[in-house]
Amino acid sequence: MFLKSIPLFGFVYRTVVTIILAFSGLLIACNQTNNQPDAKLSKQLEDSHYLKHTMKPFLEDAGLTRWCEKKVLATRSLPLVSDFDALRVSTPGTLHVDPRVTVSGNGSVRMDTPTSLDVKNPSNRNYGFPEILRPLNREDLSDYNRFSVWIYVDAPGFYLAFAGITLYNEGEKIMPAPGRFEGQHFENVYPGKWQRVVWEIPDLYRDCVTGFGVSIMMTGSPVGASETMSLYVDDMRIEKVEAENSRGFDLRRDAIAYSHSGYKTGARKQAIVQNNKNNTFNLYNEKGDVVFEGKGQTQENGFTVLDFSEFDKQGFYILSIDGIKSKPFAIGDNAYLATAWRTLNFFYTQRCGYDQPGIHQECHLDVFCFHPDGRSLSVAGGWHDAADLTQGIGNTGESGIAILELAGAVKNKDKVLYERLLEEARWGLNWAMRTRFGDGYRHGGLVKGIWTQNIRGDKDDMQSAARKDPFDNFIGASFCAEAVPHFEAVDSVFARWCRNTAIEDFRFADEVMPERLARKAPETDIAALAMVAAMRLYRITREQSYIDKASHYASIVMGCQQLEKCTDWTIPLRGFFYESREKSRILAYYHRSQEHVMMQGLAMLLTDAPNHADAPKWKEACKAYADYLYDISKLIEPYGILPAAIYELDNTDYSSMSHEGPRDIGAPSLEEYNAQVRNGIQLSDTHYLRRFPVAYQFRGFHAILQGKAKAAFILSRLLGDKELKDIATRQMEYIVGYNPFAMSTIYGDGYDYPPLYGAYSGDVVGAVPVGIETFENDDEPYMPMQNNCTYKEIWVHTTARMMWLLAELFKD
Ligand SMILES: [Zn+2]
Numbered sequence: 001m002f003l004k005s006i007p008l009f010g011f012v013y014r015t016v017v018t019i020i021l022a023f024s025g026l027l028i029a030c031n032q033t034n035n036q037p038d039a040k041l042s043k044q045l046e047d048s049h050y051l052k053h054t055m056k057p058f059l060e061d062a063g064l065t066r067w068c069e070k071k072v073l074a075t076r077s078l079p080l081v082s083d084f085d086a087l088r089v090s091t092p093g094t095l096h097v098d099p100r101v102t103v104s105g106n107g108s109v110r111m112d113t114p115t116s117l118d119v120k121n122p123s124n125r126n127y128g129f130p131e132i133l134r135p136l137n138r139e140d141l142s143d144y145n146r147f148s149v150w151i152y153v154d155a156p157g158f159y160l161a162f163a164g165i166t167l168y169n170e171g172e173k174i175m176p177a178p179g180r181f182e183g184q185h186f187e188n189v190y191p192g193k194w195q196r197v198v199w200e201i202p203d204l205y206r207d208c209v210t211g212f213g214v215s216i217m218m219t220g221s222p223v224g225a226s227e228t229m230s231l232y233v234d235d236m237r238i239e240k241v242e243a244e245n246s247r248g249f250d251l252r253r254d255a256i257a258y259s260h261s262g263y264k265t266g267a268r269k270q271a272i273v274q275n276n277k278n279n280t281f282n283l284y285n286e287k288g289d290v291v292f293e294g295k296g297q298t299q300e301n302g303f304t305v306l307d308f309s310e311f312d313k314q315g316f317y318i319l320s321i322d323g324i325k326s327k328p329f330a331i332g333d334n335a336y337l338a339t340a341w342r343t344l345n346f347f348y349t350q351r352c353g354y355d356q357p358g359i360h361q362e363c364h365l366d367v368f369c370f371h372p373d374g375r376s377l378s379v380a381g382g383w384h385d386a387a388d389l390t391q392g393i394g395n396t397g398e399s400g401i402a403i404l405e406l407a408g409a410v411k412n413k414d415k416v417l418y419e420r421l422l423e424e425a426r427w428g429l430n431w432a433m434r435t436r437f438g439d440g441y442r443h444g445g446l447v448k449g450i451w452t453q454n455i456r457g458d459k460d461d462m463q464s465a466a467r468k469d470p471f472d473n474f475i476g477a478s479f480c481a482e483a484v485p486h487f488e489a490v491d492s493v494f495a496r497w498c499r500n501t502a503i504e505d506f507r508f509a510d511e512v513m514p515e516r517l518a519r520k521a522p523e524t525d526i527a528a529l530a531m532v533a534a535m536r537l538y539r540i541t542r543e544q545s546y547i548d549k550a551s552h553y554a555s556i557v558m559g560c561q562q563l564e565k566c567t568d569w570t571i572p573l574r575g576f577f578y579e580s581r582e583k584s585r586i587l588a589y590y591h592r593s594q595e596h597v598m599m600q601g602l603a604m605l606l607t608d609a610p611n612h613a614d615a616p617k618w619k620e621a622c623k624a625y626a627d628y629l630y631d632i633s634k635l636i637e638p639y640g641i642l643p644a645a646i647y648e649l650d651n652t653d654y655s656s657m658s659h660e661g662p663r664d665i666g667a668p669s670l671e672e673y674n675a676q677v678r679n680g681i682q683l684s685d686t687h688y689l690r691r692f693p694v695a696y697q698f699r700g701f702h703a704i705l706q707g708k709a710k711a712a713f714i715l716s717r718l719l720g721d722k723e724l725k726d727i728a729t730r731q732m733e734y735i736v737g738y739n740p741f742a743m744s745t746i747y748g749d750g751y752d753y754p755p756l757y758g759a760y761s762g763d764v765v766g767a768v769p770v771g772i773e774t775f776e777n778d779d780e781p782y783m784p785m786q787n788n789c790t791y792k793e794i795w796v797h798t799t800a801r802m803m804w805l806l807a808e809l810f811k812d
């Protein structure tokens with residue numbers, strides 16, 4: 001995804017003995033204060049030589065492992081080989097019976113397909129998904145809630161492939177939903193081994209099922225790989241199991257929702273259970289001793305909050321209540337340390353133009369960006385942005401800033417992590433600085449969803465047009481400015497290049513801003529980005545002109561804010577922002593989020609120019625936004641996540657909405673918008689506060705929480721307010737376990753993490769998905785087992801935001 005964010009199509013430990021084994025960590029050379037990393041992180045760091053190789057996940061902690069072990073209450077085979085004549089295949093695939101490659105012992109069906117077509121897709125996306133279809137006679141499958149199948153891929157020269165499962169329904173609602181991402185499930189597939197796919201479908205319409213399809217993505221072939229591949233399918237069934245909870249706020253049965261990444265010293269430490277019989281809970285240390293006993297606080301809907309904030313001793317612990325136990329988590333320095341390393345691992349795996357064993361060969365060497373004057377440059381490098389191979393300055397710049405912010409936070413605490421972070425940041429900096437032409441034009445971004453052969457002149461060529469865009473150049477300037485202090489002492493040559501680039505890019509962006517602001521277009525976040533970039537330039541130059549620029553942009557940002565309380569609302573809110581100074585529509589993000597930049601810039605101004613004539617206004621703007629965060633922070637209990645935005649009925653604009661495929665299929669409508677708005681918390685006849693964004697095709701909302709969390713951390717520090725820090729931290733906790741599904745949503749981090757939509761990257765430790773979504777017009781969490789974009793797609797935007805929230809936690 002880039003800019004508009006285009007996706008690829010976007011136990012419990014039962015005995016003390018086990019507990020002790022789980023804690024027996026290996027010593028590593030990491031300069032960590034007071035504490036040793038846990039055994040799993042230590043092993044990953046040793047095995048990967050501190051990310052000289054990519055990390056491997058611990059599959060015993062994966063949700064998929066638990067799901068595959070579920071008791072099957074009913075099962076029905078959907079015959080393949082024995083009913084071969086009934087099967088259908090879509091071109092260019094050809095279908096065969098294969099008696100040799102089989103997991104059932106009865107033979108499999110095999111589809112052979114080329115990996116590409118003669119002509120590249122104009123969108124630069126994949127060449128298609130040839131499919132084996134198992135037809136069904138318009139059956140009502142409501143008694144079943146899981147699809148299961150075994151697949152095997154033969155694809156010489158490929159590290160990985162991507163398979164899709166489709167439910168076809170023609171009853172109450174069509175599945176797959178036209179123009180939406182419901183009714184299809186995807187799986188990262190590793191050639192040369194059988195993999196079982198399980199897909200629970202309790203939320204999907206299946207009253208008139210006409211078949212199930214199994215397909216494989218035609219990705220083109222990376223250098224040196226086969227031009228054909230084969231997909232084998234065996235033992236297809238529909239089953240009945242006790243389904244995972246997937247919708248609503250009720251907590252998964254027999255589960256504790258807590259922060260799998262742990263709790264820092266001094267932090268609020270809470271967990272939740274629901275429908276428990278007793279409310280006494282215990283905290284066990286690594287020896288199995290009870291170190292804390294507490295009484296849970298009963299809340300509505302059978303929830304009980306377990307609060308152990310007063311327990312602050314460093315170590316690893318397990319929570320227990322009512323016979324249910326958590327898995328080990330850290331209190332103290334080790335809290336979030338594994339998450340930090342793993343998110344860094346994610347970026348390492350996403351390197352573009354790089355030979356990354358296990359993931360891909362060198363890529364992008366034939367992709368060029370063209371300046372209007374005819375010059376061109378290679379765009380290989382940086383990081384791929386999501387499950388496809390797209391990359392651009394927006395996400396690369398933000399990612400690099402996040403890596404550098406985390407580096408700054410651990411600099412004096414963890415030298416090994418610090419230096420590895422700088423190494424990764426430098427990879428992105430090099431790309432950001434050599435994909436510019438030196439006159440304001442630079443490579444903005446390019447969608448790429450196929451492997452190409454690294455040869456110019458063949459069928460898979462693609463290119464981008466350079467652009468002179470203030471967003472691109474402000475991000476580029478911010479990234480390079482943030483790097484200067486880190487490199488000055490160790491590499492003055494590199495630091496000089498960063499400094500000069502930052503100064504130039506700021507100027508290129510700033511000089512086109514009057515024209516940009518004259519347009520009747522949303523202006524809040526571009527002005528806020530300009531303010532932050534100006535302050536970053538001030539910090540490396542100490543030139544007053546940058547304070548002047550920042551204060552100019554601050555006045556625009558503040559002009560977009562609601563300072564007075566809306567006293568006629570049921571909750572009299574203030575402090576939120578509109579899209580522009582016209583205040584005709586309240587600012588709401590649904591996919592990407594920049595909600596932190598307004599507070600970030602104002603806080604930087606207040607820190608660096610506290611005696612400026614406008615400082616009282618900046619402070620008032622910050623206090624107003626802090627009020628907004630406070631006032632909305634207790635509306636989604638007991639989870640404590642921050643509602644998304646205020647919406648007005650009949651007031652929306654779809655013109656810049658991201659949408660994959662033909663815009664008229666699955667397109668948004670005002671009727672759908674209003675229905676979603678009305679499911680929010682009513683503030684007045686016209687205004688509602690939605691817990692989750694109004695959204696259509698693109699769903700998944702971690703970034704929306706992360707933007708507000710960053711703002712809350714910044715204001716906590718600025719205003720000396722501990723409660724804002726607790727609010728901010730809670731948004732991170734939701735991502736790593738404190739959610740109704742009691743899962744860490746980050747692949748390979750924490751427990752019960754789901755498979756993610758990885759496609760060209762596969763299963764990557766540390767990948768943060770787009771996020772927990774919503775179902776249809778509902779305003780409650782939805783996290784189906786269905787693995788599809790955009791919500792389950794791995795993404796640098798959300799992973800970077802996790803890193804810059806980690807930076808806030810590690811600063812203290
Ligand atoms: Zn690449």
